[in-house]
Amino acid sequence: xxxxxxxxxxxxxxxxxxxxxxxxxxxxxxxxxxxxxxxxxxxxxxxxxxxxxxxxxxxxxxxxxxxxxxxxxxxxxxxxxxxxxxxxxxxxxxxxxxxxxxxxxxxxxxxxxxxxxxxxxxxxxxxxxxxxxxxxxxxxxxxxxxxxxxxxxxxxxxxxxxxxxxxxxxxxxxxxxxxxxxxxxxxxxxxxxxxxxxxxxxxxxxxxx
Numbered sequence: 001x002x003x004x005x006x007x008x009x010x011x012x013x014x015x016x017x018x019x020x021x022x023x024x025x026x027x028x029x030x031x032x033x034x035x036x037x038x039x040x041x042x043x044x045x046x047x048x049x050x051x052x053x054x055x056x057x058x059x060x061x062x063x064x065x066x067x068x069x070x071x072x073x074x075x076x077x078x079x080x081x082x083x084x085x086x087x088x089x090x091x092x093x094x095x096x097x098x099x100x101x102x103x104x105x106x107x108x109x110x111x112x113x114x115x116x117x118x119x120x121x122x123x124x125x126x127x128x129x130x131x132x133x134x135x136x137x138x139x140x141x142x143x144x145x146x147x148x149x150x151x152x153x154x155x156x157x158x159x160x161x162x163x164x165x166x167x168x169x170x171x172x173x174x175x176x177x178x179x180x181x182x183x184x185x186x187x188x189x190x191x192x193x194x195x196x197x198x199x200x201x202x203x204x205x206x207x208x209x
Contacts, residue, residue, distance in 0.1 A: 034135075034136065035105060035109060035110055035111045035112070035136075036111050036112070036135065036136035036137065036138065036201075037101055037105060037111075037112045037114065037130055037135055037136070037137045037138070038055070038111065038112070038113050038114070038137075038138045038140060038197075038201070039114040039116065039118075039127060039137070039138070039139050039140065040052055040113065040114065040115045040116070040140045040142065041116065041117055041118045041139065041140065041141050041142070041175050041178065041180070042117060042140075042141055042142030042143060042144075042171070042175050042185075043117065043142075043143075043144070043149050043168055043171035043172045043175060044117055044149075044153070044163075044164035044167060044168070044171050045149050045150075045152045045153035045156065045158075045164050045165075045168075046142045046143070046144050046149055046152065046171075046185060047142060047144075047152060047185055047190070047193075048115035048116070048117070048142060049115045050190050051115070051140075051142065051190060051193055051194065051197070052064050052113040052114075052115040054190045054191070054193075054194045055113055055194055055197060055198075056113055058194055058198065059111055061109075061110055061111065062110060062111040062112065062113050063104075063108075063110050063111075063112055063113070064112075064113045064114075064115065065097075065100070065101060065104065065112050065113065065114045067087070067093075067097050067114055067116035068087070068116060070087075070093060070096050070097055070100065071087030071090070071093050074087065074090050074092050074093045074096065075087060075090055075093075078090070085163065086119065086120075088118065088119065088120040088122075088123045089120070094123055094125075094126045097114075097126060098126045098129055098130065101114070101130060101135075102130065102133060102135070105130075105135050117171055117174075117175065118174070118175065118178060119170060119171055119173075119174025119175060120174065121174075121177065121178065124139075124178055124179070127139050138180075138181065138200075138201055139178070139179065139180030139181065140180060140181050140183065140197060140200075141175050141176070141178060141180045141181065141182045141183070142175075142183055142185050142193075143172070143175070143176065143182055143183065143184050143185060143186075144184070144185045144186050145186055146168055146169065146172065148185070148186050149168050149172070150165060150168065153165050153168075181197075181200050183196055183197070183200075
């Protein structure tokens with residue numbers, strides 16, 4: 001199973017404390033159970049990096065893995081981009097990400113946050129492989145309306161008609177089809193979303209909000 005669940009979830013007051021204390025309860029639990037990978041997917045511009053930054057601050061001992069940098073290195077060394085623009089279409093990208101994440105997990109006592117869009121169902125095998133290796137792995141999918149994502153892309157300084165904007169529906173559909181913890185971000189700020197993610201991780205839930 002690609003999404004691992006906790007055996008003893010927190011509920012009620014304990015769950016609220018986990019959020020209010022900025023992940024302190026989460027850190028105490030992880031010291032007992034080991035460290036985890038949290039992959040944050042969703043359409044381009046939906047707010048993955050913003051959420052990853054907020055989670056890293058709350059959790060206190062997490063690092064952010066830049067899968068896009070891996071993709072740029074892989075794609076950039078092929079002549080004429082033979083597999084197109086999407087990193088997932090380069091077989092070595094998934095392999096390199098998997099091996100790097102496993103090595104970092106095994107070598108450093110830190111949780112790992114990965115803000116990166118996945119739109120190909122085959123790419124989820126990478127998430128499942130991490131879980132099979134015994135790494136506690138969560139796959140978060142951020143969702144929003146087309147208009148919300150359009151507005152967020154503009155707000156971060158990109159122009160109308162840019163690549164991300166032209167591929168909103170591709171990313172929305174591809175992300176929505178993947179399993180995991182799906183969270184509707186419309187009408188929610190990053191603080192609320194951070195609390196929701198931490199709460200979902202505690203409960204091991206796979207509910208769509």
